[in-house]
């Protein structure tokens with residue numbers, strides 16, 4: 001087996017709390033195994049332009065508790081072109097990097113899959129995204145922290161909603177996945193979640209209206225996925241206004257991506273980062289480190305990026321039962 005001498009680590013796509021903990025684990029595990037490790041800044045963009053430097057154990061001291069990513073991140077269009085990937089490969093050869101750990105979401109792994117196959121490079125992935133939308137893993141790094149941020153914010157909105165006896169529509173992130181909205185709704189005791197995975201937006205809205213927003217005498221909180229399928233909180237508010245309701249809209253936005261990672265995310269990131277380097281050492285490639293039933297598993301990139309991670313229908317039922 002070819003012995004790895006130097007690996008590169010990068011973060012790509014939207015940042016997620018816990019990415020720094022994952023970087024720390026990758027760096028320390030590489031050094032522990034006498035492998036050099038180089039930081040690639042700004043995701044695939046830095047691989048193309050050569051923004052790279054060697055990392056040492058001190059470089060990742062005191063970052064386990066920090067949100068964002070010390071490596072910076074970007075969504076890189078150039079990497080989608082063969083010319084861009086050729087330049088990225090040239091950088092790797094020049095820098096003597098013979099394996100990569102990429103930390104990010106589906107876009108990151110889509111790029112990694114093509115790049116790894118094209119140039120026969122060992123690449124492994126660590127799932128870092130608040131959306132929790134990667135197939136083959138129970139959770140992604142950053143999801144738990146984002147969920148806790150949603151809970152903290154919505155608990156505050158509940159105070160004012162209850163005082164004024166108002167209906168609030170609170171839009172949360174997740175792209176086309178409803179994990180944050182649905183589990184957030186259960187965690188805050190919301191009256192409903194409008195998510196893209198189940199029923200049409202009209203059906204969900206209709207059911208809410210027929211129920212008369214049960215808790216209207218005190219307050220009503222509805223979490224809405226940002227997805228186009230739901231129409232977002234503003235779209236739903238407009239429809240409700242046409243039916244005589246007077247909803248308030250809050251869009252939580254990028255606050256959901258920031259902040260110190262939760263203990264759960266720090267542990268997940270640490271385990272995944274160690275597993276990623278171990279996988280490279282063992283000659284693995286083209287796989288993401290997932291977690292299933294609290295065990296780290298290796299998921300082929302082709303599986304991880306298929307748009308099929310299902311929401312547990314039981315959770316929707318639970319939410320309905322709990323808000324009668």
Ligand code: F6P
Nearest residue numbers: 014105129130131173174175257
């Ligand atoms: O993928 C993470 C995420 O925060 C999504 O939930 C959201 O739709 C998107 O990124 C926002 O991306 P940007 O910060 O580039 O606008």
